[in-house]
Amino acid sequence: MSDIQIYSAVVCPYAHRSRLVLQEKGIDFDLIEINLQNKPEGFIEISPYGKVPAIVHGEHRVWESAVINEYLDEVFPNPPLLPSSAIAKAQARIWIDFANTRFVPAFSTLLRSPEVAQQEAAKQELYKHLEFIEHEGLRKLSGNGPYWFGESISLVDFTFYPWFERWPALKHYRGFGIPEEFTRLRQWKKALKQRDSVLAIANSKEFYIERYARFATPVAV
Numbered sequence: 649m650s651d652i653q654i655y656s657a658v659v660c661p662y663a664h665r666s667r668l669v670l671q672e673k674g675i676d677f678d679l680i681e682i683n684l685q686n687k688p689e690g691f692i693e694i695s696p697y698g699k700v701p702a703i704v705h706g707e708h709r710v711w712e713s714a715v716i717n718e719y720l721d722e723v724f725p726n727p728p729l730l731p732s733s734a735i736a737k738a739q740a741r742i743w744i745d746f747a748n749t750r751f752v753p754a755f756s757t758l759l760r761s762p763e764v765a766q767q768e769a770a771k772q773e774l775y776k777h778l779e780f781i782e783h784e785g786l787r788k789l790s791g792n793g794p795y796w797f798g799e800s801i802s803l804v805d806f807t808f809y810p811w812f813e814r815w816p817a818l819k820h821y822r823g824f825g826i827p828e829e830f831t832r833l834r835q836w837k838k839a840l841k842q843r844d845s846v847l848a849i850a851n852s853k854e855f856y857i858e859r860y861a862r863f864a865t866p867v868a869v
């Protein structure tokens with residue numbers, strides 16, 4: 649048995665975040681795939697919110713992807729995935745919070761909402777968030793480097809990337825691709841996509857289109 653057990657679901661972008669961190673750091677782990685439609689008995693003992701991801705490390709349990717990722721970064725410090733200065737760390741946490749509280753909800757509403765009016769509002773919201781990432785994030789923080797904070801990959805990159813790997817589903821079901829004008833964002837996505845840790849656990853666009861059909865297609869009653 650490995651040091652770390654991660655309870656995950658292949659379709660889950662939050663679990664994807666933590667799996668990317670494990671891959672990047674070369675941590676040995678056991679992957680336990682949870683069927684979220686039929687959770688195994690006792691899962692709640694591991695993950696009190698009943699969600700993935702959750703990890704077990706020896707006698708400890710940690711849940712919530714953003715917390716898991718910081719935990720892994722502290723316990724397995726190489727390579728470090730948070731910048732070292734206090735201000736850059738604060739900026740990283742601001743972007744992780746932005747992902748959780750603004751970007752992801754807009755993405756989910758656009759994908760899941762059966763109402764055209766709601767979809768249109770979510771598209772506008774998501775566009776605004778992409779614009780903010782392009783100008784306030786990548787153009788200000790990454791300099792000439794490929795990643796959020798320049799030359800070194802960080803938790804911020806891994807926090808956002810899973811939604812960008814799933815973007816083809818958004819394009820397929822809602823006709824919303826990543827707009828051409830966000831050139832820095834498109835370069836960032838391309839750089840992440842080529843990273844070994846990302847490639848090691850990547851899924852195809854067809855996979856997401858198929859797996860997200862039940863969220864994106866209204867069910868007839």
Ligand SMILES: N[C@@H](CCC(=O)N[C@@H](CS)C(=O)NCC(=O)O)C(=O)O
Pocket residue numbers: 657659660661662663684698699700701711712713714
């Ligand atoms: N805030 C949590 C969100 C995790 C989450 O929503 N996971 C979903 C799958 S993507 C889940 O486990 N859902 C099962 C449920 O809510 O019953 C995190 O960042 O880890």
